[in-house]
Amino acid sequence: MGRVKLKIKRLENTSGRQVTYSKRRAGILKKAKELSILCDIDIVLLMFSPTGKPTLCLGERRYHPFHPPLSS
């Protein structure tokens, strides 16, 4: 996406990695939340920034102990 195609390989520029991380982290967190709501599923997403800062996403599903599969 964006203005040009981006090859999927490690970004060599440090600040570039951080900027790309910030943008894509927001995108994937949104995707995870959408998926958990749309499909009513449990999801866990844990990631560490290029500087080591962790982000944890636990989805939006209301809690069900022992994660029983849906019957409906």
Place this chain on the structure above:
Amino acid sequence: MGRVKLKIKRLENTSGRQVTYSKRRAGILKKAKELSILCDIDIVLLMFSPTGKPTLCLGERRYHPFHPPLSS
């Protein structure tokens, strides 16, 4: 995306939830892999399908014990 806008709320149709889950699971797994490679980070993604089947993604980063932040 897709042909029409989709409201982000629980899909009431069971098979629709499963189809949407399959498509979006593929999308988010690709995003997670791309993010881990581009930004050279650790990422963990765990999710359960509407029928309870788990999927685990551990990212593509080469292993670093104790997850040291990048120095460069």
Place this chain on the structure above:
DNA sequence: AGTACTATCGTTAGTGA
């Protein structure tokens, strides 16, 4: 269940402040 197609919407790379 899974694959293929594709119009349409969503994400984001590059840019500037």
Place this chain on the structure above:
DNA sequence: CTCACTAACGATAGTAC
């Protein structure tokens, strides 16, 4: 670094098989 903008690329809803 963070925010806003937007052209252009990417993901996906609906469909057909």
